Amino acid sequence: MRAGKAVEYDRFGGAEELHFVEQVRPTPGPDEVVIEVVAAALNHMDEYVRRGDFADEVPIAFPARQGSCFAGIVRARGSAVRSLSVGQAVLGHDPRHAAHASYVTVPVGAVVPKPESVPWEVAGALYLAGTTGYTIVQSLRLGPDDTVVISAAAGGVGHIEAQLARLAGALVIGIAGEDNQDYLRSIGAKAVLHGEGLEQRIRDAAQGRPVTAFIDNYAGYEDLAEALGVPRQRFVPSAKRREVELRFYNAPGDDPEVRIVLGDLVELIATWGLRVLISGFYAFDQLPEAIAELDQRHSRGKVLVGMHTSAPASSYLGQRTRFFKPAA
Numbered sequence: 025m026r027a028g029k030a031v032e033y034d035r036f037g038g039a040e041e042l043h044f045v046e047q048v049r050p051t052p053g054p055d056e057v058v059i060e061v062v063a064a065a066l067n068h069m070d071e072y073v074r075r076g077d078f079a080d081e082v083p084i085a086f087p088a089r090q091g092s093c094f095a096g097i098v099r100a101r102g103s104a105v106r107s108l109s110v111g112q113a114v115l116g117h118d119p120r121h122a123a124h125a126s127y128v129t130v131p132v133g134a135v136v137p138k139p140e141s142v143p144w145e146v147a148g149a150l151y152l153a154g155t156t157g158y159t160i161v162q163s164l165r166l167g168p169d170d171t172v173v174i175s176a177a178a179g180g181v182g183h184i185e186a187q188l189a190r191l192a193g194a195l196v197i198g199i200a201g202e203d204n205q206d207y208l209r210s211i212g213a214k215a216v217l218h219g220e221g222l223e224q225r226i227r228d229a230a231q232g233r234p235v236t237a238f239i240d241n242y243a244g245y246e247d248l249a250e251a252l253g254v255p256r257q258r259f260v261p262s263a264k265r266r267e268v269e270l271r272f273y274n275a276p277g278d279d280p281e282v283r284i285v286l287g288d289l290v291e292l293i294a295t296w297g298l299r300v301l302i303s304g305f306y307a308f309d310q311l312p313e314a315i316a317e318l319d320q321r322h323s324r325g326k327v328l329v330g331m332h333t334s335a336p337a338s339s340y341l342g343q344r345t346r347f348f349k350p351a352a
C-alpha cells in the first residue's frame with residue numbers, strides 16, 4: 025500500500041507550526057471514499073483557523089490538519105458506495121479539513137465527478153471560493169440594471185464573483201492594484217485602482233449609472249459604499265463574506281446545497297462560462313511559499329499545492345520536516 029504525507033499542527037499559531045507527518049493510505053468507512061489528492065487549494069480560512077481566530081466556530085482537536093478544497097482520484101470506496109468508482113476523478117471538500125495531504129477520506133456526498141475538460145488545479149481550487157462567491161452573487165439577485173462594485177475583484181473569491189455578476193448581466197466595477205487591471209478588463213469588468221481618489225474613479229467608471237450593489241471582500245469600504253449611494257441591504261460587508269465562507273467551510277459531507285452549487289459551478293467551467301484563475305500552483309513541499317504568496321494578499325485567482333502522485337512511497341517515509349525554524 026502506497027504511503028504519503030500530510031501537514032499537521034499541534035497548537036494554534038502561524039505557518040511555522042506546520043510540519044509533515046507520514047500518512048498510510050486510509051481505509052474508508054461504509055459511506056466514505058478515499059481519494060488520492062492531486063491538487064488542494066489554500067484559503068485564508070486555513071490560517072485564521074490555525075491561528076485560533078475561529079476557535080468558537082471551528083472546534084479544533086490537536087494534532088490538527090488543514091485544507092478544505094481538493095481534487096483527486098478515488099482509490100478506495102466503502103461497502104455502501106455505489107455512485108463513484110475506483111479510479112474516478114472527483115473534486116469537492118473535506119468536512120474534516122485535512123485535504124493538505126496525499127490522501128483524504130470523505131463522505132461520498134462531499135465530492136462530485138470532475139469532468140475531463142476541467143484541469144486538476146481548477147478543480148482543486150473550486151470548492152470554498154466558488155461556493156462563497158456563487159452564494160454572495162446570488163443573494164444580490166443582480167441583473168442588467170445593476171452596477172456592482174467588487175473589492176479584491178481579482179482575488180480568489182472576487183474573480184469568481186466578478187464573472188458571475190457579469191453573467192447575470194450587471195456592469196461590474198472591480199477594485200484591484202496596477203497588476204490586475206488588465207485581467208479585470210479581460211473578463212469584461214471595468215477596472216479601478218484602489219487608493220486615494222477611488223470614489224471618483226468608480227463614479228467615472230459607472231458613467232452616470234447608479235451603483236446599486238457593493239461586495240466588499242477586502243473590508244473597510246463601508247463608508248465608500250454609503251458615499252456612492254449603495255442601498256444598505258445591497259452592501260455585502262467582509263463580515264457577511266466571513267459568514268458565508270464559514271457556512272461552507274463547516275458544511276457536512278452530505279449537504280444538498282453544496283452539491284447543487286458545485287454542480288452548477290462545474291457546469292459553468294466546463295462550458296466556458298467561468299474561468300477559475302490560478303495565481304500559484306506549488307509542489308506540496310513548497311507549502312510555505314504558497315502560504316507566503318496568499319499572505320501577501322495580491323493574488324490573481326487561487327493559490328494551490330499539487331501532490332506528487334507519482335513519487336515513490338519511500339520518499340515520504342520518516343519525514344517530519346519543520347517548515348520554518350521556530351522563533352528562538
Ligand SMILES: NC(=O)c1ccc[n+]([C@@H]2O[C@H](COP(=O)([O-])OP(=O)(O)OC[C@H]3O[C@@H](n4cnc5c(N)ncnc54)[C@H](OP(=O)(O)O)[C@@H]3O)[C@@H](O)[C@H]2O)c1
Binds near residue numbers: 200
Ligand atoms: N472576513 C473574513 O473572515 C475573511 C475570510 C476570508 C478572506 N477574507 C479577506 O478577504 C480578502 C480577499 O480574500 P480572497 O481570498 O478573495 O483574495 P486574495 O486571493 O487574498 O486576493 C487579495 C486581493 O486583494 C486585492 N487588494 C489588495 N489590496 C486591496 C485594497 N486596498 N483594496 C481592494 N483590494 C485590494 C488584491 O489586488 P491587487 O493585488 O491588484 O492589489 C488581490 O487581488 C482578503 O483580504 C482576506 O484577508 C476575509
